[in-house]
Amino acid sequence: MSGSSAQSAALVQDLEELVTCESFSSDLEAVARSAQVVAGMGARHLGARPELLVIDGVTHLRWTFGTPRVLLLGHHDTVWPIGTLRTHPWSVADGVARGPGVFDMKAGLVQMFHALAGLGSLDGVTLLVTGDEETGSATSSKLIEDTARGLTATFVTEASADGGALKTARKGTSLYTVDVHGKAAHAGLEPEKGANAGVELAHQILAIAGLGSGGTTVTPTVLSGGTTFNTVPARATVGVDVRVETLAEQARVDAEMRALRPVVPGTRLEVQGGPNRPPLEARMSAGLYTLAQKLAAELGLAPLASAAVGGASDGNFTAGVGCPTLDGLGAVGGGAHADHEHVVLAEMPGRTALLRGLVEATLGRG
Incomplete structure (x- = not known):
């Protein structure tokens, strides 16, 4: 198996592990089980266990390496009630993965771990994976703000906009x-x-x-x-x-x-x-988006597009405390919160490489 084929297979294997562990936001026991699976995956790729932060019963995870400068942000909860796997099972066909939460946003978590696993050093990196984004981040908003305050950049691995566009503004x-x-x-x-x-x-x-x-x-x-x-x-x-x-x-x-x-x-x-x-205003992402365009060209990826969207994410909180934030760096696909939720698997290696390049460049190692 070639290196690229092995990487793609590893990405799919990890994605299956996360999707088949259901994590409905309102079921706190399910979210806690999911946190353990995410923690184990992170430990395999990063060589360290996270802090498990339980706030009002909701389980969040944070890894911190050295003095933080860059934050990678995501969530492991989904909108899908427990038992959805019976009607929307994990599947891969014709290069497309399906299952509850595959696009929003478990593929983004997989890409996050694989991107960082390829770095020579994790010094300066913080990862935060929350457990209540889909219900408004009531228990995690302060945690997000405190973690992001004063950092150089936040990269949010929420799913992309249509066609893989990065989300440079959110209402x-x-x-x-x-x-x-x-x-x-x-x-x-x-x-x-x-x-x-x-x-x-x-x-x-x-x-x-x-x-x-x-x-x-x-x-x-x-x-x-x-x-x-x-x-x-x-x-x-x-x-x-x-x-x-x-x-x-x-x-x-x-x-x-x-x-x-x-x-x-x-x-x-x-x-x-x-x-x-708060809104993620375009001015908070402009510099990082320009950097992403440059890196995409160097990696031989298709030219990046940008999108301003009405939906909010936890990236709104990081931008709100003054941290430059680029969102939509996760999966390419569609159907968030809908029956046709899916991820285009061929896009995952390139998005992983782009995220790795952004972290390296922001830390001055690119």
């Missing part, structure tokens, strides 16, 4: 719940004695939807309210998803959400939530 996210408190009354006998929370919610939904501007989207999502057909609703609620390109826009929307005022007499508003992830 920041904010999440809100708006509760309307009204007053119940009989809808037939004396509706005038009530304060209709449902009608008030309708006013608020229109006001909230109007807060979007340019690249900022403000989207009312989950709605609920009322108890019975013949009762004026005393309570109604809407969830709000916000996506922004800049910190300034995130602050503007936050201020306007908190400035909402009721229209229907007798009702009261309660706004909860706020910014979840």
